[in-house]
Amino acid sequence: xxxxxxxxxxxxxxxxxxxxxxxxxxxxxxxxxxxxxxxxxxxxxxxxxxxxxxxxxxxxxxxxxxxxxxxxxxxxxxxxxxxxxxxxxxxxxxxxxxxxxxxxxxxxxxxxxxxxxxxxxxxxxxxxxxxxxxxxxxxxxxxxxxxxxxxxxxxxxxxxxxxxxxxxxxxxx
Amino acid sequence: xxxxxxxxxxxxxxxxxxxxxxxxxxxxxxxxxxxxxxxxxxxxxxxxxxxxxxxxxxxxxxxxxxxxxxxxxxxxxxxxxxxxxxxxxxxxxxxxxxxxxxxxxxxxxxxxxxxxx
Numbered sequence: 592x593x594x595x596x597x598x599x600x601x602x603x604x605x606x607x608x609x610x611x612x613x614x615x616x617x618x619x620x621x622x623x624x625x626x627x628x629x630x631x632x633x634x635x636x637x638x639x640x641x642x643x644x645x646x647x648x649x650x651x652x653x654x655x656x657x658x659x660x661x662x663x664x665x666x667x668x669x670x671x672x673x674x675x676x677x678x679x680x681x682x683x684x685x686x687x688x689x690x691x692x693x694x695x696x697x698x699x700x701x702x703x704x705x706x707x708x709x710x711x712x713x714x715x716x717x718x719x720x721x722x723x724x725x726x727x728x729x730x731x732x733x734x735x736x737x738x739x740x741x742x743x744x745x746x747x748x749x750x751x752x753x754x755x756x757x758x759x760x761x762x763x764x
Numbered sequence: 765x766x767x768x769x770x771x772x773x774x775x776x777x778x779x780x781x782x783x784x785x786x787x788x789x790x791x792x793x794x795x796x797x798x799x800x801x802x803x804x805x806x807x808x809x810x811x812x813x814x815x816x817x818x819x820x821x822x823x824x825x826x827x828x829x830x831x832x833x834x835x836x837x838x839x840x841x842x843x844x845x846x847x848x849x850x851x852x853x854x855x856x857x858x859x860x861x862x863x864x865x866x867x868x869x870x871x872x873x874x875x876x877x878x879x880x881x
């Protein structure tokens with residue numbers, strides 16, 4: 592049986608993308624259409640008519656109907672919906688790998704780290720300025736405590752930021 | 765395909781897919797449509813629009829597992845039954861047979877039904 596060459600497969604791919612095929616279905620539908628074209632060629636049709644016939648069956652309407660059925664059938668339901676986050680619902684049938692999903696998921700942690708870092712640095716700055724102004728420093732005063740508290744906050748926030756970064760690096764390979 | 769036929773098909777698609785997969789180790793989407801076409805001598809045609817949502821749904825329910833294999837430079841996704849899928853297939857078939865026998869009770873006698881066609 593004659594096989595399609597990469598250029599011919601690429602034409603099918605373009606068609607599917609332009610008709611708005613779900614990313615989850617793309618590679619599978621591509622194989623499906625390619626098999627169909629090969630089958631028509633095997634039946635004796637020239638390549639162009641085989642292509643037209645397959646594309647006609649997978650026209651925009653068919654692909655859109657598929658998309659609708661797919662999203663209705665596979666949408667989160669019942670228990671899944673109860674445990675799903677807002678991001679899960681928002682990113683259903685959307686490209687999660689693109690990055691926005693991850694950014695949204697990481698947002699609360701990022702916000703907490705940034706807040707901790709800012710607050711800690713600010714506390715350290717105040718402690719430092721007081722120390723410079725007075726010319727003396729003791730850990731056993733309000734300002735000393737402020738300095739220490741700031742140091743702890745900065746350390747924790749930096750550590751958490753570093754760990755989050757590592758996690759992301761491992762996840763994204 | 766006539767609209768009534770597609771209406772029946774929608775309700776039995778899962779049963780069809782699961783049954784086909786009990787006979788075969790693993791199948792890919794196009795192969796399933798071809799198998800249905802062959803066995804019904806071209807009288808029943810599955811469109812890809814009906815098939816793939818069902819396949820993905822069954823996968824989500826844990827009745828099927830998939831493996832992607834590169835064939836001639838294309839990614840081909842094979843479906844096969846999980847143990848619970850095999851059980852579900854048997855259950856679906858027996859349920860459907862029961863339903864058919866009930867339908868027979870409801871329909872007028874076969875002879876009359878044939879005359880009405």
